[in-house]
Amino acid sequence: MDEINLTINGKKIVCRAGTTVFNAAKENDIRIPSLCHHPHLEPIGACRLCLVEDENGRILASCVTPVSENLSVQTDSPNVRAHRKNIIRLLMANHPESCIVCNKGNRCELRKIASQLGVGTYDLYPMPHYTGFEEANPFIIRDLSKCILCGKCIRADHELVGVGAIDYNQRGFRSRPATVHDRPLEQSSCTFCGSCISICPTGALAVKNVSFAGSPQKEMASICGFCGVGCSLVMGIQDNRIVDVNPSPVENSINQSTLCVRGHFAHDFLSSSQRLTTPLLRKNGELSPATWEEAFAVVTDKLFSIKKKNGPQSIAFFGSSKCSLEENYLFQKIARVILQTNHIDNGGFLTGRSVLNRFQSRLGGMSIGPLKDLEKAEVVLVLGADPTHSLPVLGYHLKRVSKIKGVPIIVADPRRTDLIPFASLWMPLATQTDYYLINGLAALLYHRKAYDAQFVKRFTQGSDEYFKELSAMNLDQISRVTEIEPEGLEKAADLLAGKKIVFVVGHGILQQRNGLEVIDALLNLALMTGSLGQRGTGFYFLTMENNALGAWDMGAVPDFLPGRQSLVDNEIRKYWDRAWKIKISPDPGLNIIKMIEAAEEGNLKAMYIMGENPLRSLPQPGQIRKAFDNLEFLVVQDILDSETVRMADVVLPGAAFSEKAGSFTNLEGRIQSFDPVVSPPGQAKPDWEILSFLGNQMGLPAQYRTIEKIRDEIRELAPLYSQWGKNGNSSWIKEKSDLALFHPDESGESALFSPLVPLKENIRDEDFPFKAILGSWRYHLGSGTRTGSSNRINQMPLSGEIEVSIKDGERLHLLDGDKIRLSSSYGSIERKVKVVRNQKPGLIFVPRAFYENDARNLLPLTTLEAPNSPGFKEINVKIEKT
Amino acid sequence: MIKEHVDIDDIIERHPGKPESLIFLLQDIQAAYNYISPEAMTLVCDHIGVPLTQAYAVATFYQSFSLEPKGEHEIRVCLGTACHLKGAPRIVSELERRLGIKPGETTKDLKYSLDTVNCLGACALAPVSVVDNEYQPNTTTPKLVRLLDKMVSE
Secondary structure, three states: OOEEEEEEOOEEEEEEOOOEHHHHHHHOOOOOOOOOOOOOOOOOOOOOOOEEEEOOOOEEEHHHOEOOOOEEEEOOOHHHHHHHHHHHHHHHHOOOOOHHHOOOHHHOHHHHHHHHHOOOOOOOOOOOOOOOEEOOOOOEEEEHHHOOOOOHHHHHHHHHHOOOOOEEEOOHHHOEEEOHHHOOHHHOOOOOOOHHHHHOOOOOEEEOOOOOOOOOOEEEEEEOOOOOOOOEEEEEEEOOEEEEEEEOOOOOOOOOOOOOHHHHHHHHHHHOOOEOOOOEEEEOOEEEEOOHHHHHHHHHHHHHHHHHHHOHHHEEEEEOOOOOHHHHHHHHHHHHHHOOOOOEEEHHHOOOHHHHHHHHHHHOOOOOOOHHHHHHOOEEEEEOOOOOOOOHHHHHHHHHHHHOOOOOEEEEOOOOOOOHHHOOEEEOOOOOOHHHHHHHHHHHHHHOOOOOHHHHHHHEEOHHHHHHHHHOOOHHHHHHHHOOOHHHHHHHHHHHOOOOEEEEEOHHHHOEOOHHHHHHHHHHHHHHHOOOOOOOOEEEEOOOOOOHHHHHHOOOEOOEEOOOEEOOOHHHHHHHHHHHOOOOOOOOOOOHHHHHHHHHHOOOOEEEEEOOOHHHHOOOHHHHHHHHHHOOEEEEEEOEOOOOHHHOOEEEEOOOHHHOOEEEEOOOOEEEEEOOOOOOOOOOOOHHHHHHHHHHHHOOOOOOOOHHHHHHHHHHHOHHHOOOOOOOOEEEOOOOOHHHHOOOOOOOOOEEOOOOOOOOOOOOOOOOOEEEEEEOOOOOOOOOOOHHHOHHHHHOOOOOOEEEEHHHHHHOOOOOOOEEEEEOOOOEEEEEEEEEOOOOOOEEEEEOOHHHHHHHHHOOOOOOOOOOOOEOOEEEEEEEEO | OOOOOOOHHHHHHOOOOOHHHHHHHHHHHHHHHOOOOHHHHHHHHHHHOOOHHHHHHHHHHOOOOOOOOOOOEEEEEEOOHHHHHOOHHHHHHHHHHHHOOOOOOEOOOOOEEEEEEOOOOOHHHOOOEEEOOEEEOOOOHHHHHHHHHHHHHO
16 A cells, blocks of 8 residues: 655654545644544535645645645644634634523534634624524424534435435525425434434534433443444433433444434433332232332242242243343343253344244354444345334445445345335345245356355355255246246346355344244355355344343353353253253253243243333233233333333332443444443342342352453353453454354364255235234334333324335225224234335235334234244234224 | 426436436426426436435525426526626516516416526626526616517517
8 A cells, every 4th residue: 555755743644645634634643623524424625624734835624635745734833723713703603602502512513613723702793594493303403503514414314324314405605404395304304313413513403302401411431222233322411310322432333423213312211200210019919119128038039939839940031132141141040050940031032033043053153243344245135124224223334335335235125125225126025935035046046156166165065955956946936936027036146146145134034934944045045155254244133132142142041051052962061060060951941932821821930020021022912911910920120110010029120221330242243341321210220230139149159249250250151252351342252163154274064055945835814815014113122112111202203104005005995094903813903004105015014112012912922933823023914994 | 488398207218327417317307397396306316316305405506496386488687796787686676576576486377487696607798687598688678578578479
């Protein structure tokens, strides 16, 4: 790479060719003021504050001036300072004098630079351009009179988030960032990610905070506790309350300068009136406040007496994909070591863990990598995923690699998602036919000989059989089943031919009836194309919850011990027997569905639920309610009052992620630790403290006075987590399986191709002629227990309309806003309807999480393995007008 | 100046589906329909793959694009320095009186639109105006009125 020599303020500097003077100065700790420059955005030279003076007295805007050999500039000469002062004076003359009540407070960059330059009064005729507030939506206040036209919000919107809701309107004095036809934000394509607010240097864009304005007392780093992306946050604190959330400026964070509407605005659920603040005990049928000592004593006594009377198999533990690694580790340790039961599961079961299991068992590891590696991809195949709604920040990554890096993206999804405009090809396949599509694509690649024969030879076994099956495949039939024209399949094969693929797999796969088979087909395709083991290849799974992977890794599952080690492996079990000085039962425990069934049958007597709300998240609440009624003893440890909490015998108030220390493992396998930002409300305690105390009282030999003790134990015992904390607050899980790694230099075990199998037919049911897809809507996460307690989200006029196609709308005489009843053979829901363009006839979309997550009523409570199980994603329904 | 009906799809197909085509497409649509309708703008954006806001930004930046329907006849009067000194404001107020509209507006019958421009770069012809894309050097009020009368009689 070419190097350039230049002089800044008399200091000789060597820098990379192609960089700008501004960046060269920054790298050498020479600060140049700027209002429009941002490291994550393309420079545009709008504010002109970064002026520097060269030897000939020329004034240059350093952020858009490339470095050149022997250039010599002054960044702070009297001439430059005079110019800067004038620019600031002009900006101030155009700015309203409302600093006292401005939300930006002391964080205002205009104010900072003005004070640094010593501009107190501007001595010009004031010409503020009053425009009025726009604050009809519950998230963002726009006061464009404070806008300095730096264009950061517009650039963040277009370059980082890829939505394009705002752009410059008009020109000259009338110029301002606005939506199309200057409509309010809620009528535009704005997704309320709030990235524009965080990046705005002045108070033109602000968070709508009813109770607080100004700069918070202090700001602290944290990790977002909503989806599996795990964004780095800074939280502004005022009087032990979180009043402000912004993306953290730390290097290499997954979200950089972006967030989503949940991460930015829904954290007000933390101060919801629904928070649990004191332990509760059921006395005479009523839950009434108790002390921690009383609560702990009841839990210990009851669990021990039930174990004594009915045996360890009568007790089950339901951990949380939202609670931390440390907590899930302690939770399963209490279950396995003290109560000697393997009946442990977590909320991630329904959102994909049962399907991911297949991946783990075939490769012995997950082999995932940083999302940033998407940039290195040759082609991305997105299957059953709408990350623009479910994991928005992952959606931004995909949009950016498509738009900026030009990586081709193929989206296979029955619905036209917001990702389609960024895709090279959209395959609108029939629902739950992914298996055929993937095999069809593999067959096309095989026919063209456009696969990685070397990789197949070196790392795999069983390819002959697989290729024979592929060569016998009838592509016309594939096209008929998947409803993708043969040309569409050919086009996809054109894009995939000879390339290594990155797979982005969403809940359309992870929750579908044929999820296990689809994973097999995907792995075959990945092995065949050599899309494993290298950066810029492999799989990204959309994990719905912040610690879905971590809860599994910590053994909060029936069939794995910590470190994602199989419980049925004798060697592994012996290792943990020695470590914990007990004898672990070789039988895998019950998953959550089986636990409910066991409770219904009366075989399960006690349950301990931590941080989950199964009555809202699992199908068929009536059935679960009955099962819980059957229990002798139910402990619920949670942060919010919920349907499940109201059924408990003992309620232990835990702490939200911002109120405790802990760690989450995100969808990349990145372990992120965080410290408490505020203290828990009332008497609530951090969950790891509750478990540590309870464990100790119940006879766990080790006592964990600090969270570091728990981390030490995990690090020591679970090889997957041996690197944890080695690199500050962000480190990576360490895959040990040779299979998962595909070392280019060493030869590990060979990976096996799996044979093609016939799928169970989805028989068309004349009574239920429509197919309803259940999916996420960006304002809510999962079943919406937390986001549903957010005031801001609740104030947004959302009604979770059921989406039907134009053709079905016409046939059934449905208009937008009509009320309909949607019924499956398991239950029905009533909602408003919306007729949408680009939807396949016969297909219906139902957003989850609305109305106490009523959509769950449409599904049966079964596992994917059960015969005739429809899965958790799609169900046959009928529509009736009400 | 009655324009022939042009199919919008034909205009769009004339240009490659790339972001660079934006201004050309907007110009052709403006020329064909005298304004850019929201529907047309959506079609353009879908074709070239840019957010709607970007087209809107361009359309509001350039004076030559209109988002409101324009009249059959467009009258633009230059108010640049030279024209100003030679009495252009008086011409504008006479036109306002006769047409019953202000600059930037269109008569209700969609016959006439009146606009002012800051400078046409033809100061030697001051006061200058442009009627249906034809320059009218040394415009005087009576001359313009005669022109308007002629249009009505056509």
